[in-house]
Amino acid sequence: MTINIKRGEELVSYEIEEKNLTLLQVLTQIKTEVDSSLSFSSGCRSSVCGSCAMRVNGREVLACAYKPSEGDLIEPLRNVPVLRDLVVDMDKAYGFNKIAKAWGLPTSKSISVSPQDAKQNELQSDCILCGSCYSACPVYSVNSEFIGPFALTRSWKYVSDLRQSDISSTIAAVQTSGIYDCTLCGECVPVCPQGIAPKQDIVMLKNKSGVLGYMDPSFASSFGGGLTF
Amino acid sequence: MIDVLVVGAGGAGLVAALSAKERGASVRVLTKTYPTRSQTCMAQGGINAALSNSGEDSIKSHYENTLKSAHGIADEKMIEKLCNEGVEAVKWLDSIGVPFSRNEDGSIAQRRLGGASAARACYAQDYTGLKILHTLYDQCNANEIEMLSDRFLLELIVNEGTVGGAVVLNLKTGEVENHEAKSVILATGGYSRIYGNNSTNAVGTTGDGIAVALRAGAKLSDMEFVQFHPTALKNSSILISESARGEGGYLLNKDKERFTNELAPRDEVSRAIVDEMAKGGEVYIDIRHLGEEFIDHQLPQERKLAKLYENVDPAFELIPIKPVAHYTMGGIEVDAESQTSIKGLFAAGECANHKVHGANRLGGNSLLELIVFGREAGTNAANLAIENMESPTNGYAGRDLKKCILELQDPACKIDFYTKRDELCEQFYENVGIKRNHKMLTEALGYLERLRDDLPLMGVRDTNLIYNTELVEFLEFKNMTEIANAVVLGAIKREESRGAHYRDDNPNENQEFQTNTIYYKNGDELCVTLMK
Known part of the structure; x- marks a missing residue:
């Protein structure tokens, strides 16, 4: 079987045995037996650390959970700087978690949370920060400062948490280059290895923002002209 | 100069960073990944x-269970803490x-683990x-803690028995x-x-900090104690x-017969499995027998991973397994303040030995250890830094590490280290694994000596x-050889x-x-003694 790996500007083909291995096992085999300079990131091998996200035939996958097929094209994630071969620099992308103020403010009182309440943000907290949704998001081609799908899902995780008494700073943080910049195209949804739907979470954040008196700026500007005398 | 440098961004590192920051110190975290x-x-x-929350329990019972599992070599005060x-x-x-x-009453749900x-x-x-x-990562963001990724720890800066920082390789720049x-x-x-592929752990769990601390003059302890988990997938070592077993799974041998009590401690079950495997x-x-619905609800990860890696559907087929290395009890020797034998150098988490696990760790205690001793290390490191107004360091006085790295690069090198790494790991699984004896251990030691001769x-x-x-994998491999030497000795x-x-050959306590x-290191020699 032949697979093709994008390495910088070049596309390099590798002949591999068909042994029912995962893509990560295949890459490891190439590195240790054929070409030690092939660079990629990996960690847990069991889809919880988020290190080995990459694209296969244009779609984001975790290499540890994908079995390659004849002719596959393997590429690094998009929207992030490529450091080398399949290794990307996630620093800026990770930084959006901070810009979104996606965290909880510690509370001193112990709050009772029912199993049903806990379900509210259980899925959102399954996120492994692999960057698949970030890579699939088309907004970055027009706005490189977009807070983006995983950081907004993370914001919603805290905003929807019963234990949080004050969510105002998190909501305020996602108003600029945040929830209104999302086009709700849904490209982030099918690529999530954890089955999270960031698009849904962004809709929820928009609703919550509306309830708290924030206004969609595109909506506001369409009325803008008529209000000046 | 910053007050507290944390190397490692797992649970212990992030808790330590938060605690040091809370104490008022300036903090930087370095990690070799993210x-x-x-x-x-x-x-x-x-x-x-x-x-x-889920039945009667007490701190005393927790203490007693932990102490029992430690088999007499834990520090009772540390377990108490x-x-x-x-x-x-x-x-x-x-x-x-x-x-x-959560439980129906809104409290945190709890489950019973072995022991x-x-x-x-x-x-x-x-x-x-x-x-x-x-x-914890989100809290570090909230508290504006600086976290630098892609930094591989090379050496510690130590002057006159006091730590003054760390030297790292920035993987992004090569500097x-x-x-x-x-x-x-x-x-x-x-x-x-x-133990290489015979481990449930992530690929980077190579003991770098322990090896670096040893080279810098710190003491280690109890390195021979390695916990093997009885049930990992046979081909991939992915944990089941x-x-x-807790939910009622059986262990079967080649004749499809049960051969042991599935709920015995991990070390006993692992030995029983090894005995069966030795018979061929x-x-x-x-x-x-647990049923497809139950498996999908309670063990979904296991079903997915068994299908992916072994081509076996656990709802209808037997899952081939083997015991593999899962947790290492040994590590950097620390005192009650989490300080190592080098002044100003603290350690927490799996790399440290706080002597709470002793000869065998109980499930559920390692995550707890990260929080309790991460805090201890963070607070004490911050206190020391804040008290110490003067810069303790004269900079790194060791070898030129950039030059050392350049010297490692050799397109024409005679021996492939990946092959040697596999050999070392197999050697350890066979001879320094679940069952050991003098003959096996001496063989492994001999192998390590030959390996050291081949390293250049x-x-x-x-x-x-x-x-x-x-380069990273080669540096990790070199660290592994030093750790392996301690384990076998x-x-x-x-x-x-x-x-x-x-x-x-000595089956009793x-x-x-x-x-x-x-x-501890004496020149190039590694010395091993029993604590008085």
Whole structure:
């Protein structure tokens, strides 16, 4: 079987045995037996650390959970700087978690949370920060400062948490280059290895923002002209 | 200069950073990957605390269970601290937003793990470690803690027995960087990967911080104690969680017959499996009788991973398994303040030995350890740094590390280190694994000596310095050889069986050895003694 790996500007083909291995096992085999300079990131091998996200035939996958097929094209994630071969620099992308103020403010009182309440943000907290949704998001081609799908899902995780008494700073943080910049195209949804739907979470954040008196700026500007005398 | 430098961004590192910051210190965290990608994310079972949310429990029972599992070589005061602070630790995690699973009454749900007298492990589905780690990361963002990724620890800066920072390789640029600090906390994880593919751990669990600390003059302890998990997938060593047996799964031999009590401690079950495998043939875990619906609800990860890696559907087929290295009890020797034998150098998490696990760790205690001793290390490191107004460091006075790295690069190197790494790991699984004896251990020691002679003939073929993962793996391999040497020397010294260390030539506990093993460097020689 032949697979093709994008390495910088070049596309390099590798002949591999068909042994029912995962893509990560295949890459490891190439590195240790054929070409030690092939660079990629990996960690847990069991889809919880988020290190080995990459694209296969244009779609984001975790290499540890994908079995390659004849002719596959393997590429690094998009929207992030490529450091080398399949290794990307996630620093800026990770930084959006901070810009979104996606965290909880510690509370001193112990709050009772029912199993049903806990379900509210259980899925959102399954996120492994692999960057698949970030890579699939088309907004970055027009706005490189977009807070983006995983950081907004993370914001919603805290905003929807019963234990949080004050969510105002998190909501305020996602108003600029945040929830209104999302086009709700849904490209982030099918690529999530954890089955999270960031698009849904962004809709929820928009609703919550509306309830708290924030206004969609595109909506506001369409009325803008008529209000000046 | 910053006050506190933390190396490692797993649970212990991030808790230490938060505690140091809370104390008023300036803090920087370095990690060889990214925060959230460390071994902590793989912890599934839970975090122990005697909350009595799911049945009667007490701190005393937690203490007694932990002490029993430690087989006489734990520090009772440290276990007391661990268990006492457990309740507070879990409440704190709850307050910062860890999404624990819940009981109907709204309290945190708890489950019973092996060796525990009560349902004590607080969990978040099968993602306990992942969710704790990510919540800690979010708190570090909230507290503006500087976290630098892609930094591989090379050496510590030490002048006259006092630490002054760390030297790291920036993987992004290929440059060697000095990070000077008034105190340093190592939170770099364990060393299960000296067993290579015969380990459940992430690929980077190579004991780097322990090896670096040893080279810098710190003492280590109890390195021979390695916990093997009885049920990992045969081909990939992916963990099949203890809950598969807890929920009623059977272990079967090649004749499809049960051969042991599935709920005995991990070390006993692992030995029983090894005995069956020695007779020839496979060993399996059978969960078919639990039913497809139950499996999908309670063990979804296991079903997915068995299908992916073994081509086996556990709902209808037997799962081939083997015991593999899972957790390393040994590590950097620390005192009650989490300080190592080097002044200003602290350690927490799996890389440290706080002597709470002794000869065998209980499930649910390692996540707790990260919180309790991460805090201890962070607070004490901050206090020391704040008291110490003057810069303690004269900079790094050791070898020119950039030059050393360039010297490792050799496209024409004679021996392939990847082949040698596989050999070393196989050697250790065979001879320094679940069952050991003097003959096997001496063979492994001989192998290591030959390997050390061969090291100068190995090198890194890839001469590009930008994100050179071959270089990282070679540096990790060199660390592994140093760790492996300590493990085998300790195992030879300890002529008895205790907890996870089993010698079939000395199958009983021996009072003479009811103490900790201490390791230190004397020049190039590694010395091993028993603590008085």
